Structures are given as C-alpha cells and as structure tokens.
Amino acid sequence: MTTPTRRDLANAIRFLAIDAVQAANSGHPGMPMGMADIAEVLWNDFYQHNPGNPQWADRDRFVLSNGHGSMLQYALLHLSGYDLSIDDLKAFRQLDSKTPGHPENFMTPGIETTTGPLGQGLANAVGFALAEKLLAQRYNRDGLDIVDHRTWVFMGDGCLMEGISHEAASLAGTWGLGKLVAFWDDNHISIDGNTDGWFTDDTPKRFEAYGWNVVRGVDGHDPVEIRTAIETALKSQDKPTLICCRTTIGFGSPNKAGKESSHGAPLGKDEVQATREALGWTHGAFEVPQEIYAGWRARDLAAAESAWDARFAAYKAAHPQAAAEFERRMAGELPAAFDADADAYIAKLQADGPTVASRKASQMAIEAFAPLLPELVGGSADLAHSNLTLWKGSKSVASNDPNANYIYSGVREFGMTAISNGLALHGGFIPYDATFLVFSDYARNAVRMSALMGVRAIHVYTHDSIGLGEDGPTHQPIEHLASLRYIPDNDVWRPCDAVESAVSWKAAIERADGPSCLVFSRQNLPHQARNDAQVADIARGGYVLKDSVGTPEIILIATGSEVGLAMQAAERLGKHVRVVSMPSTDVFDRQDAAYREAVLPKAVRKRVAIEAGVSDFWRKYVGLDGAVVGIDTFGASAPIEALMPHFGFTVDKVVAAAQSL
Numbered sequence: 314m315t316t317p318t319r320r321d322l323a324n325a326i327r328f329l330a331i332d333a334v335q336a337a338n339s340g341h342p343g344m345p346m347g348m349a350d351i352a353e354v355l356w357n358d359f360y361q362h363n364p365g366n367p368q369w370a371d372r373d374r375f376v377l378s379n380g381h382g383s384m385l386q387y388a389l390l391h392l393s394g395y396d397l398s399i400d401d402l403k404a405f406r407q408l409d410s411k412t413p414g415h416p417e418n419f420m421t422p423g424i425e426t427t428t429g430p431l432g433q434g435l436a437n438a439v440g441f442a443l444a445e446k447l448l449a450q451r452y453n454r455d456g457l458d459i460v461d462h463r464t465w466v467f468m469g470d471g472c473l474m475e476g477i478s479h480e481a482a483s484l485a486g487t488w489g490l491g492k493l494v495a496f497w498d499d500n501h502i503s504i505d506g507n508t509d510g511w512f513t514d515d516t517p518k519r520f521e522a523y524g525w526n527v528v529r530g531v532d533g534h535d536p537v538e539i540r541t542a543i544e545t546a547l548k549s550q551d552k553p554t555l556i557c558c559r560t561t562i563g564f565g566s567p568n569k570a571g572k573e574s575s576h577g578a579p580l581g582k583d584e585v586q587a588t589r590e591a592l593g594w595t596h597g598a599f600e601v602p603q604e605i606y607a608g609w610r611a612r613d614l615a616a617a618e619s620a621w622d623a624r625f626a627a628y629k630a631a632h633p634q635a636a637a638e639f640e641r642r643m644a645g646e647l648p649a650a651f652d653a654d655a656d657a658y659i660a661k662l663q664a665d666g667p668t669v670a671s672r673k674a675s676q677m678a679i680e681a682f683a684p685l686l687p688e689l690v691g692g693s694a695d696l697a698h699s700n701l702t703l704w705k706g707s708k709s710v711a712s713n714d715p716n717a718n719y720i721y722s723g724v725r726e727f728g729m730t731a732i733s734n735g736l737a738l739h740g741g742f743i744p745y746d747a748t749f750l751v752f753s754d755y756a757r758n759a760v761r762m763s764a765l766m767g768v769r770a771i772h773v774y775t776h777d778s779i780g781l782g783e784d785g786p787t788h789q790p791i792e793h794l795a796s797l798r799y800i801p802d803n804d805v806w807r808p809c810d811a812v813e814s815a816v817s818w819k820a821a822i823e824r825a826d827g828p829s830c831l832v833f834s835r836q837n838l839p840h841q842a843r844n845d846a847q848v849a850d851i852a853r854g855g856y857v858l859k860d861s862v863g864t865p866e867i868i869l870i871a872t873g874s875e876v877g878l879a880m881q882a883a884e885r886l887g888k889h890v891r892v893v894s895m896p897s898t899d900v901f902d903r904q905d906a907a908y909r910e911a912v913l914p915k916a917v918r919k920r921v922a923i924e925a926g927v928s929d930f931w932r933k934y935v936g937l938d939g940a941v942v943g944i945d946t947f948g949a950s951a952p953i954e955a956l957m958p959h960f961g962f963t964v965d966k967v968v969a970a971a972q973s974l
C-alpha cells in the first residue's frame with residue numbers, strides 16, 4: 314500500500330465531484346475542483362469533528378457559503394466517514410437523495426446549515442461564532458472550557474458581491490469573533506465570466522476596515538501555504554480572519570480550468586477523461602482506493618470528543634447547576650417550569666386587562682419570559698426604542714458579560730435575520746430579531762431560509778399597518794402580512810391585544826420546528842374580554858371571541874387592530890353575529906377539521922374579513938360571496954385619526970360590508 318500525497322487526497326474530492334456532476338448531468342464541478350486543496354488541509358489537519366456523532370456539542374462548524382459547490386462538502390463528508398455512501402453520491406441531485414443540489418441541513422448528516430443563496434452562509438457562520446462566544450462567556454470556568462470551537466467558512470466571489478456579506482462581516486469585526494475563519498475562493502470567475510468587469514473591490518482592505526485579520530496572497534493549491542495561513546488565523550484571539558486564497562476554478566481540467574464553462578455544468582465525458590489523465594487519477598468513476606480512504610481517516614476524529622467528555626464530566630461534578638442548564642439548552646428543551654409560568658403571566662394579563670399597543674405588549678412579554686430563558690437572545694435593527702425589544706436585563710453581546718443577550722444589529726435587516734438563523738442552528742439559543750414590518754422585505758430571503766431549515770427563530774415586526782401614521786406609504790406595510798403567510802412552514806401572528814401578544818410569544822418560544830413572525834401595532838389596542846377556554850384557544854390560531862345567540866347569521870373575522878372594529882360592528886349588527894379573532898392563520902389551518910368547523914361552520918357563508926392589508930388573501934376564508942374590508946393601495950402620510958376613516962377602517966364600513974351580504 315502506497316502512502317497517498319496531499320494532492321492524491323485532494324484529487325479524491327475533485328473526482329467524486331466531477332463524477333457526481335457528470336452522472337447527474339447537472340451541477341457545479343468548478344468550485345470543488347478549485348477548493349479541494351484548501352478543504353483537504355483544513356479537514357485533515359485542523360477541523361475538529363466526529364463523523365460518529367455529528368451533533369457533538371463542541372464540534373467545529375463548517376459552512377459552505379458558496380453552496381452551489383455542494384459536491385465538495387458531500388465528498389468531504391463521505392471521505393471522512395460520515396453516514397454518506399458512494400451510492401448517496403451517485404444519487405446527487407436526485408429526488409429524496411441525501412445529496413441535493415445545494416447543502417440542506419435537514420437532509421444530510423454533517424451539514425450545519427442550508428446554503429445556496431450566496432452570502433447567507435457567511436452570515437449564518439457569524440451567528441455560529443457569536444453563539445460560541447456567548448456560550449463560552451457564560452459557561453467556561455478556569456481550567457474547564459467546555460465551549461471552545463471554531464467556525465470555518467468557504468465563500469466565493471459571489472458571496473462577497475452580495476450586500477449581506479458587508480452586513481455580516483461588519484458585525485463579526487465589531488464583535489471580535491476571533492474563532493471565525495473565512496476562506497475566500499478568489500478565482501475571478503462567476504457564471505457570466507471573468508469578474509474584472511463587475512467585481513474589482515479591494516477585498517483584503519475591505520475586511521481590514523471591518524476589523525478582520527487578513528492573510529493575503531495564499532496559493533490555494535499549495536498545501537504548505539494553506540497550512541501556514543490557517544496557523545496564522547489560529548493566533549488571532551479577538552479578530553475574525555479572512556484567508557485570501559488565489560485558486561483556479563476547474564483545477565486540473567486541460568480545457569476548462571480557469572473558465573466559466575467549468576462553473577455550472579458537467580465537464581463532459583471527453584473532458585472528464587482528459588482531466589483524469591492530466592491529474593494522474595487512474596481510477597474509474599466513483600472509485601476511491603483503500604489507501605485514499607485510509608489517508609482521509611488516519612486521524613482519530615473521535616478522540617477530541619472523548620477528551621471533551623472527560624472534561625465535561627469534571628465540569629459537571631464541579632458545577633452541576635451550570636452543566637444541567639448547558640445540557641438543557643443544547644438539547645433545545647425549555648425549563649420545566651416555563652409552560653406554567655408563562656400561562657400564569659397570561660392569566661394575570663387577562664385579569665388586569667391593559668390597553669396598550671401590541672408592540673408594548675410584546676415588550677411586556679419579553680420582560681416576563683426572558684428572565685426564565687437564558688437562551689433567549691436578540692435585538693433590533695437600529696429600532697430598539699420603536700420595536701420595544703429592550704428589557705431590564707438586556708446586556709450587549711459586544712461585551713464580555715456572561716449574561717450578554719442583546720444584539721444591536723444596526724441598520725442590517727438581512728444580515729441580522731441570517732445571523733439569527735445561525736444562532737438557532739448552532740444550538741443553545743432561541744434568537745429573536747426585530748424591525749418594522751415594511752422592512753421585512755429586506756430580510757425576506759433569510760426568513761424564507763428560517764422556514765426551509767425549520768429553525769426556532771423569532772422575527773418581530775412592529776408598525777404593522779397604515780396605523781403607524783405620519784411616516785407615510787414608504788413605511789406602511791400593505792402586502793407584507795400576506796407575503797409572510799405565503800412562506801411555507803412560517804407561522805405569522807398578528808395579535809389583537811396584550812393577551813394575544815403574550816400567547817403569540819409563548820407559542821413562538823415553544824415552537825421547536827420552525828420560525829414565527831410576530832407582528833405588532835404602533836397604536837394602542839383595547840383589551841378583549843375572554844373566559845378561560847377562550848384564552849386557551851388563542852394558541853390554536855383562531856377562535857370565537859364573541860359568539861352569536863344561536864346559529865350565527867354572519868361571521869366577522871379579524872386580526873390585530875381590526876378585531877376592535879369587528880367587536881364594535883358586531884354590537885351594531887345584533888345578536889346573530891359571531892366574531893372570530895384569528896391571530897395566526899397558519900396555526901389555525903393546522904387545527905383538525907372538527908375545530909375549524911366549530912369556529913367557521915361551512916353552512917354560514919355570510920362572512921366579512923377585516924384586516925389592514927391586501928384583501929385577496931382573505932378569500933380563502935370568506936369565499937367569493939363574502940366581503941373583505943382591506944387595503945389594496947399604498948397608504949398616505951397623515952395622523953392615524955385621519956388615515957383610518959380615509960381608507961375605510963371604520964365601524965360604519967364594517968357594518969355596511971356585513972349588511973351588503
């Protein structure tokens with residue numbers, strides 16, 4: 314058995330990627346071929362992980378931000394010994410395979426985050442590194458560091474062109490995330506060709522300006538230079554590091570290396586053979602010799618976890634309470650008393666009956682729940698005093714405080730949301746972020762990724778309608794509620810008072826399999842009377858707030874600030890009117906058919922929906938025969954007292970809509 318060289322080990326990555334893309338007749342071989350040498354050095358010499366336990370709490374995190382090169386990561390996982398077979402690689406990009414076109418954290422063992430939308434992987438990685446920093450500050454003790462791992466990111470020119478890369482990198486520098494190391498695949502090629510015509514930034518200077526440590530001019534095909542660069546990065550304690558690696562896309566391909574033709578298409582049968590000959594790879598498609606496997610698995614990857622297990626046992630003996638809290642948080646479990654304590658707070662709110670803006674009610678809920686949840690961390694995109702996300706125990710994550718829990722994101726809605734996803738994916742945190750509802754547009758793709766990955770992230774949006782008033786149509790959301798509701802697996806809550814606001818927060822915190830968007834008003838909202846059963850039914854997304862005498866003749870359905878209008882209109886319309894408050898259509902739609910029928914009986918076809926948003930969304934509940942009091946134009950700049958009647962949000966308008974049926 315011959316001992317493979319580093320180039321041999323890297324070529325195994327290259328040809329698994331080449332063969333998988335060729336077999337699928339689809340994919341991106343160029344980046345895996347170009348970054349294989351970097352990946353080989355990182356994974357074989359530095360990356361701390363355990364293929365036998367991909368969920369080991371103190372593992373390093375690896376993020377492939379340029380996720381189109383997914384076969385690089387799949388090859389690494391397979392060669393390292395993860396549960397990813399040659400047959401899985403042969404099924405690249407096929408239905409239900411463990412090797413989809415872009416890395417998906419819920420499909421493949423060892424994948425930390427779903428990437429593909431360029432730049433978001435870098436932002437997720439900032440969230441991972443921030444999570445490590447905060448957990449280390451809280452739990453590490455002298456001589457017993459139970460949180461001590463790094464986050465490694467691969468990213469390409471496209472990631473750095475995306476605006477989110479600026480947002481995320483700026484915050485990483487500000488926070489001094491010294492355990493974050495990013496490798497820039499500087500190959501000067503994107504889909505449209507050589508980037509000289511559209512990407513001429515001085516990237517090293519840019520990252521130095523962010524406060525990063527920058528290692529310039531690394532030959533991305535020289536293992537010695539790569540190793541030296543990584544060793545330099547490891548010396549940085551209080552700055553993230555960018556390693557600038559000059560590479561050749563499609564490395565080894567005689568006719569396509571350095572060209573965009575290798576970026577996003579198979580090399581072709583003849584070029585695959587030519588590349589085999591050029592690189593001296595004499596093995597067939599998907600064939601990896603045993604000596605190559607032995608070279609990839611020479612390091613005892615389980616040893617690091619075994620050493621950590623011993624260290625954690627000593628930690629647990631010395632600090633049992635902290636150890637128990639750490640284990641609970643990393644398992645994603647809530648404190649045993651949380652459910653009862655939250656319900657007691659909600660019951661007290663119902664008894665007290667405060668009339669407040671729901672954004673204020675949100676702050677009250679944070680104030681009540683955050684002391685119970687050390688894992689709750691979050692903040693606002695430069696709108697803390699408008700979104701009301703600050704609470705008495707807020708401590709900036711820019712500090713070294715062991716209880717740091719508040720994120721000042723600045724005006725960076727997209728980066729903020731993707732960083733939240735990273736915090737949630739890392740484990741140990743329930744993150745929340747906040748901005749105005751209209752600016753959820755800036756964050757939308759990261760919200761979509763929250764839902765796609767099923768992460769427990771809470772997105773808080775205030776100033777939810779034309780009711781915000783004088784700031785005018787640029788700040789007044791119209792289509793945004795419907796837009797967020799149309800994202801699959803994304804729960805959207807728009808509560809009508811303080812009680813519903815608290816219930817929505819509790820539901821979002823308890824939801825372990827996906828994100829929630831909590832949408833709150835600027836203006837005060839009246840408290841609604843309820844019995845205990847109605848309070849319990851809020852969590853079902855929709856419920857009967859005011860029932861008719863006997864079978865209802867008409868049903869009014871409303872959310873948020875418009876529930877108060879519906880209640881007033883019902884008084885005018887008489888005793889045969891039912892009012893349904895529906896704070897979350899998503900949650901209501903998941904209820905069983907019997908419950909949905911009990912709330913919205915099919916026999917009652919006369920229905921009016923009232924919401925200060927686009928009207929067409931509500932046709933699914935009221936049908937073509939029903940009526941919707943909504944808004945299908947942009948708003949205007951004026952005080953709320955003028956805006957609401959101008960756009961038809963009055964009791965008279967609701968009554969008239971009902972009577973028209």
